Amino acid sequence: MNKDTPEGLRSAARSWKRWIVLASFLIALILPHLLPHYYIHLLDLFLIGSLFALSYNILLGNTGLLSFGHAAYFGLGAYSVALLMQKAGIHYFLAIPISLTITGLIASIIGYFCSRVVAMSFAILTLAFGELLFTIASKWYTFTGGDDGIQSVFPPSIIASSARFYYFTLIIVTLASIGIWRILHSPFGYTLQCIRDNRPRSESIGINVRHYQWVAFIISGIFAGLAGSIFVTFNWTVAPTDIGWVKGGEPIVMTIVGGQYVFGGPIIGAAILTFFQFFVGQITLYWALVIGIVLALVVRFLPGGIGGYIQERWAVRRQTLSSGV
Amino acid sequence: MTFVTFINQFISGATYGLVLFMVALGLALIFGVMSIVNLAHGSLYMLGAFFGYFIWSALRDMHFSFWLSVLLAGLVVAGAGFILEFLLRPLYRRGHTDQILFTYAFMYIIADLVKMFWGGRYYTLPRPPGLEGSLTVAGIMLPTYNLFIIGVSLLIGALLWFLLARTKLGKIIRAAVFDREMVGILGIRLPWIFALVFGIGAFVAGAAGLLAAPMGSIGVGMDVEIIVPVFVVCIIGGMGSFLGALISSFIIGEVYAFGILVLPQMAMAFMFLVVIVILIIRPQGLFGRS
Numbered sequence: 001m002n003k004d005t006p007e008g009l010r011s012a013a014r015s016w017k018r019w020i021v022l023a024s025f026l027i028a029l030i031l032p033h034l035l036p037h038y039y040i041h042l043l044d045l046f047l048i049g050s051l052f053a054l055s056y057n058i059l060l061g062n063t064g065l066l067s068f069g070h071a072a073y074f075g076l077g078a079y080s081v082a083l084l085m086q087k088a089g090i091h092y093f094l095a096i097p098i099s100l101t102i103t104g105l106i107a108s109i110i111g112y113f114c115s116r117v118v119a120m121s122f123a124i125l126t127l128a129f130g131e132l133l134f135t136i137a138s139k140w141y142t143f144t145g146g147d148d149g150i151q152s153v154f155p156p157s158i159i160a161s162s163a164r165f166y167y168f169t170l171i172i173v174t175l176a177s178i179g180i181w182r183i184l185h186s187p188f189g190y191t192l193q194c195i196r197d198n199r200p201r202s203e204s205i206g207i208n209v210r211h212y213q214w215v216a217f218i219i220s221g222i223f224a225g226l227a228g229s230i231f232v233t234f235n236w237t238v239a240p241t242d243i244g245w246v247k248g249g250e251p252i253v254m255t256i257v258g259g260q261y262v263f264g265g266p267i268i269g270a271a272i273l274t275f276f277q278f279f280v281g282q283i284t285l286y287w288a289l290v291i292g293i294v295l296a297l298v299v300r301f302l303p304g305g306i307g308g309y310i311q312e313r314w315a316v317r318r319q320t321l322s323s324g325v
Numbered sequence: 326m327t328f329v330t331f332i333n334q335f336i337s338g339a340t341y342g343l344v345l346f347m348v349a350l351g352l353a354l355i356f357g358v359m360s361i362v363n364l365a366h367g368s369l370y371m372l373g374a375f376f377g378y379f380i381w382s383a384l385r386d387m388h389f390s391f392w393l394s395v396l397l398a399g400l401v402v403a404g405a406g407f408i409l410e411f412l413l414r415p416l417y418r419r420g421h422t423d424q425i426l427f428t429y430a431f432m433y434i435i436a437d438l439v440k441m442f443w444g445g446r447y448y449t450l451p452r453p454p455g456l457e458g459s460l461t462v463a464g465i466m467l468p469t470y471n472l473f474i475i476g477v478s479l480l481i482g483a484l485l486w487f488l489l490a491r492t493k494l495g496k497i498i499r500a501a502v503f504d505r506e507m508v509g510i511l512g513i514r515l516p517w518i519f520a521l522v523f524g525i526g527a528f529v530a531g532a533a534g535l536l537a538a539p540m541g542s543i544g545v546g547m548d549v550e551i552i553v554p555v556f557v558v559c560i561i562g563g564m565g566s567f568l569g570a571l572i573s574s575f576i577i578g579e580v581y582a583f584g585i586l587v588l589p590q591m592a593m594a595f596m597f598l599v600v601i602v603i604l605i606i607r608p609q610g611l612f613g614r615s
Contacts, residue, residue: 066422113601117608119421120362124560125604128597131553135597139590245553249429256426286441292433299427300415 028170032163040162041234046274047173048231049254053266054180055223056251061260062184063216064196066123068248069130070224072110075243076103077225078232079137082150092156096229100222107221108214115213118199130245138240149239153232169230176226181263183219192216224251253291257298259307268307326586332465334582340471340540342578343478347533348551349558349570350485351526357565358498358522362421364428365409367552368435369527373402373534374543375439378448381535391453391535399532406527410520432548440545447544470539477536481529486567498522554581554596561603563613573603573611 032040052074059065080099084090090098110129117125137144144150154160159168183189195202195209203209232238241247250273251266258269273291280287302309352366377398384390409431416424451457452470459466489495501508501518509515534543541547558577562569577596584595603611 064422066425113605117604120425120564121560121604121608121610123425124556125601127553128557128600128604132594132597132601135591135594245549249433252426252429286437288433289437289441292430292437295430296412296427296434299423299430300412303419303423 025174029167032166037162040166042274042278044166044169044234046270047169048227048234049250049270049274050267051173051176051230052224052227053251053254053258053270054177055220055227057255057260057266058180058184058192058216058220058223060252060255061265062189062196063192063213065118065213065216066252067114067126068123068245068252069126069128070220070251071243071245071247072126072130072133073103073107073221073224074228074231074247075133075137075238075240076106076221077228078238078242079144079150079228080225081229081232082153082238083144085153086150092233096226099229100225103225103228104218104222107218107225111214111217111221115210115217127245127248130243130248134240134243134245137243144240147240149237149242151237153236153238155233165234169234172226172230176223177267180223184263188212188215253295255305257294257305259305259309259311261304262307262311265305265307269305272306329465330586332467334586335579336467336471336475338579338582339575340474340578341581342574342576343475344533344537344540345551345555345558345577346571346574347478347481347536348530348555349562349574350482350567351528351530352555352559353562353565353567353570354485354489355523355526356559358502359417359519360421361413361417361523362425362428363409363523363526364425364552364556365431365435366428366526366530367548367550367555368432369402369406369409369530370534370551371439371543371545371548372405372435373398373531374538374547375443375448375534376401376531377535378450378538378543379443381450391450395532395535398535399528402531402534403524403528405531406523407520409527410523414516432552436545436548445545447542448538449542450538452539474536474540478533482567482571485525485529494521557596557600561600561610563610566610566612569610569612 028043031043035043052070055073056067056070059067059070077099080102081092081095084095084098085092110126114122114125114129137149138147140146155165155168159165184192191202191207191212195207195212199209228238228242231242254269254273255266256269257272258267259265272294276287276291276294280290284290298305304312348366348370351369352363355361355363355366377394380397380401381390381394384393387393409428413424413427416427456470456473459468460472461467487495489498497508497513498518501513501515505515508518534547554577558570558574559565561576562571562573576599580595580599581592584592588595607613
């Protein structure tokens, strides 16, 4: 490969990225043998958070819609798996696809209404629907267990050990991420970005904006539900707080800090947030203060997030290289 | 439902709604003039309650200590508002999303600062002297303090309306809504106007925080508890509209109060149902321009 031409550099960068992805996957495969128990749990949490944030970014970074109620779908995935397993006695592996169907159906109903509005109203409407589900989950004691949530949702024995559960999570999250990547790099994904960048123009060239936003909403909800359905057997319990808007803040922080315009941004953000919650949480009680300051600084000084910053540096370097300096 | 319960629920709904209105006024003012979406407005309300409580406990032996505390709490929070406005300045030219996210970050920051200084405890304070009892009208007992809150809230709304519609300062502020550049060219210092508007909004929110405190309790979490319905009020009223905010806060208050009677646990759910229905029928809000 000729690295002196811009074309050669681009494909070099592409193959670099491929190597990084492959290398990090291989490292991820050996990690459980190197790390103590506790850190494997942290890795699970990071992986689940990554998927949650990636699903969120289908809406925020790619369609330009700020949702405050995304935890609703995470919670729906978690609750429906727990209920299917405990009330209907369905096996976990079968409960996942059923729960994703349920989540998708509810996301399509809510999304139908939410895709009719934009900007501020979208943020509040998603919040309203999210809090509606939160209220139902926390008050309907006979069905959802109310404030106590649902306990003892154990993973099946085949993935019960912490290393096995980690591999299970890794495989699901990797496959789902590839799926999201494919969707965002398809004509459908580019249409979403077109809507984000210029809504009136997208409408005038004949894109059915409302329809695309609706479909994006459903897809985003289903992937969030998948994250929730892994989370419930990771955590063994699900509580109304997994639906509420505080939980909904997590993917927002992850996506913004990591970078909403870069595919890997939400993953970087998930790593940072997981790190903060645990390590900063051990040093000080006030990790939310730290998160708040980090978020404010990123919004103010790094609108593209950390991922955007890295990509920018990369582009500058590539340009100086190709201009023959 | 008897007539008496009806009246009681009606008053309690109106009180809740008009507390929301006080906070929504600041939000509507800041949005209307500066086009800034301040998600940390509920945090200013919470700050007002906490500062007010501790000022009040220091002054409690004085005459009019409650009223002095309300005033001082408003002023302290106005100061906090100035700081927030100053930090927000570089984001004026960015979109609403960035402003929402930036002020969202301040919700985290203020909530944790409050927890750091005052802990996770709940504080309560009595109703101010003279307003503890109730008024009997046609055989129905009406709590005086609730009536007082309704009156104060309407008064603040009227004052702000008067300020905007009938004074020179209000004219300048309204002119700034239409054409910032032109107002600046005329020699008016826009940053001062913006700081002032933000300060007024913060003052009202801070004062409201303490005014509402005798009817409930002060504690961490009250920021989220107030900002969600207040935003709901602003959105369904039409962002930036005072009249819209008044009517929708009344609707939300009453829906909440009567919702409690029908299904106590689901009162919040009724509120969200109303929002969903209104936004689906009129996406721009009741009094908003599309």
